[in-house]
Amino acid sequence: MFQQGIEIKNLTVRYGDYVALEDVNLRIRHPSFVVVIGPNGAGKTTLLKSILDLIPHEGNIRIFGKRPKEIRNIIGYLPQRERINTNIPILVRDVVLMPVSARKFVMSKNDTKKAKKYLKIVGMEDYWNHRFDALSGGQQQRVLFARTLMNEPHILILDEPFSGTDVATKMSLIKLLHKISKNKTIILVTHDINPLVECTDVVVLLRRRVISYGLVADTITEENLEKLYGARVPVIRREKICYVAGSDVHV
Ligand SMILES: Nc1ncnc2c1ncn2[C@@H]1O[C@H](COP(=O)(O)OP(=O)(O)OP(=O)(O)O)[C@@H](O)[C@H]1O
Ligand SMILES: [Mg+2]
Numbered sequence: 001m002f003q004q005g006i007e008i009k010n011l012t013v014r015y016g017d018y019v020a021l022e023d024v025n026l027r028i029r030h031p032s033f034v035v036v037i038g039p040n041g042a043g044k045t046t047l048l049k050s051i052l053d054l055i056p057h058e059g060n061i062r063i064f065g066k067r068p069k070e071i072r073n074i075i076g077y078l079p080q081r082e083r084i085n086t087n088i089p090i091l092v093r094d095v096v097l098m099p100v101s102a103r104k105f106v107m108s109k110n111d112t113k114k115a116k117k118y119l120k121i122v123g124m125e126d127y128w129n130h131r132f133d134a135l136s137g138g139q140q141q142r143v144l145f146a147r148t149l150m151n152e153p154h155i156l157i158l159d160e161p162f163s164g165t166d167v168a169t170k171m172s173l174i175k176l177l178h179k180i181s182k183n184k185t186i187i188l189v190t191h192d193i194n195p196l197v198e199c200t201d202v203v204v205l206l207r208r209r210v211i212s213y214g215l216v217a218d219t220i221t222e223e224n225l226e227k228l229y230g231a232r233v234p235v236i237r238r239e240k241i242c243y244v245a246g247s248d249v250h251v
Helices: 044-051 069-074 093-098 110-120 139-149 166-182 222-229
Strands: 006-015 017-030 034-038 058-061 073-078 156-159 184-191 200-209 209-216 236-238 239-243
Touching: 006 044, 017 044, 017 209, 034 044, 044 058, 044 184, 058 069, 069 073, 069 184, 073 139, 073 236, 093 110, 093 139, 110 166, 139 156, 139 166, 166 184, 200 222, 209 222
Parallel strands: 034 184, 034 200, 073 156, 156 184
Antiparallel strands: 006 017, 006 058, 200 209, 236 239
């Protein structure tokens, strides 16, 4: 069942008269680590939301041969921006346990153990009983990351997951993703591919349409980046790896 991966055929998304995505075709193998890059407004979030079937779209999307809604429980999603209602004093542990509380009323010891394990992985184990709204933006992001892992999903869809996190947190999350990507499919949107080039299997260059996709070394070329961003972006090559010039390129 899991060999089929994700198939996207003729995906077009319109917001009113505006075409945000046009005829996107992608075949993503399982497991694989896919990174999506592109300028602001390119349709990256729209692509992820289509894969999750959260927005109306034309075309056909199948995950392991099924409609996304049928297998939503095996997909973990970290949205680009998420509003957690902080009018009520919700605790860190409540946030991490949300995927469980959505399914059942009573938590088992095992659920609590798992939640603590994932909080530890993101370096937030000391905040179990802290108020979520009292955390910094980066700390909140780490807690939300832990929550995304709670259901031990086969597919992870991460929309700019490192936004607001410091460099050490970012590197430890990347290490974690690299480790778990051996048997998961990860689709990750970022504006900074450099720290990910070594773990990325496939990079997708998106600007309303797919400009190019494939291995990092074949796809991250100056010619493709110019098509993508409409500006010259130098690429530094080192053996089979290549980097986009600039330490934290927000292109
Ligand atoms: N709900 C909406 N209604 C109308 N237009 C929308 C809506 N959501 C997105 N758009 C438009 O669709 C285009 C793609 O938006 P999207 O959020 O997918 O871009 P993105 O690549 O994720 O950008 P960013 O890098 O800024 O996150 C943008 O021009 C945006 O203004
Ligand atoms: Mg976005």
